[in-house]
Amino acid sequence: MKTFSRLAALASALVVSVSSAIAADGPLVTTDWLEANLKADKVRIIEVSVNPGVYERGHIPGAANLVWHTDLVDTVRRDIASKDKLEGLLRKAGVNGGDTIVLYGDTNNWFAAWGAWVLEVYGAENVKLLDGGRKLWEAEGRPLSVSPVALAAGSITLKDANPALRANIGDVVAASTSGSHAIVDIRSADEFSGKVIAPEGFKETAVRAGHVTGAVNVPWGKAVQADGRFKPVEELRALYKEAGVDGSKPVITYCRIGERSSHTWFALSKLLGYEVRNYDGSWTEYGNAVGVPVTNLAGTIWTGQ
Secondary structure, eight states, X not given: OHHHHHHHHHHHHHHHHHHGGGOOOSSEEOHHHHHHTTTOTTXXXXXXXXXXXXXXXXXXXXXXXXXXXXXXXXXXXXXXXXXXXXXXXXXXXXXXXXXXXXXXXXXXXXXXXXXXXXXXXXXXXXXXXXXTHHHHHHHTTOOOBOSOOOOOOOOOOOOXXXXXGBOOHHHHHHXXXXXXXXXXXXXXXXXXXXXXXXXXXXXXXXXXXXXXXXXXXXXXXXXXXXXXXXXXHHHHHHHHHHTTOSSSSOEEEEOSSSHHHHXXXXXXXXXTOOOEEEOTTHHHHHTTSSSOOEEOSXXXXXXXX
C-alpha cells in the first residue's frame, strides 16, 4: 500500500509539473515557476543580456541566446530588427506558435524588456519576463548551464510591425507641445536635469543636455525591489500617479537609447495596463535633433568632451 501511495504521489507530481507550464497567468513568471518548467514542451527560454560572455559563462538550462547589439536591431541603420530577421532567430531558438516565451537577462532585465517590447511590436504572444532576471536567479543559487543548446527548429510566424507601440521623434515633439500624452523620462535625476548628458563611461551621447519639455522624471530603478523584481502593482500605480501618470491619457517612455525605457514600458503597459509607446530613439536622437523643445534645468553646455 505504501509503495502504491508513493507511485500515486509521483504520478500526481508529474501531472502537476507538466500542466504547470500553462498555469503562469500574467506577464511575469517567478523563478520557482521557471525552474519547475525548464523541460516543459511549450516553454522556450531566451536570454537577452548586454554584457558580452554572460550567457556563455552560464545560462538558465535550455535557454537560447539573443544578442541585443546584433540580433534585436538592424546593424546598418538605426532601427529594430526586421520581422523576417527576428522570425528566423526565434525559429532557430525552437519557438513555435503557441509557446510561452520567457525572456530574462542581466542589468535588471533592461535588454530582456527591450526584447519583450520588440516581440510585442511584431505581435508575438505569450511573452513573459522572468521577474528578477539573472540577478535573482543567481542570488537564489538556481541551476546554470554552459552546455550548448540544440533545439529543433520552430515555426513561429510574426505579424507586421504595430506602429501604435512605438513613438518616433515627431510623436514626441507633438506630445511635448500639445500635452496629449504623459511623457516619462526614466533616466537618472542628473540626466533629466541636464547636469550630465549621459552616465559616466557611456559612449552614446548627445550634444544637448536636459529632457523633453513637459516630461516627468521617474527613474526606472524606482519600479524595482532590491532583489530585481518589480514592485507590487499597487506600489507601482502609486509611484507613477504621484508623478502625474495615472493612465488617463496615453504614455510615451524614453531614456538614452531605448532599453531602460523598455523596462518602464513593461511596467506601465503590462503590469498597470496603460496605453504606452516606447520612444526607442530616446535622448541620443532627441538631444541631437535640431529645433525640438528641450528643458535644461542645470544649464550644462556640451563642449565636445
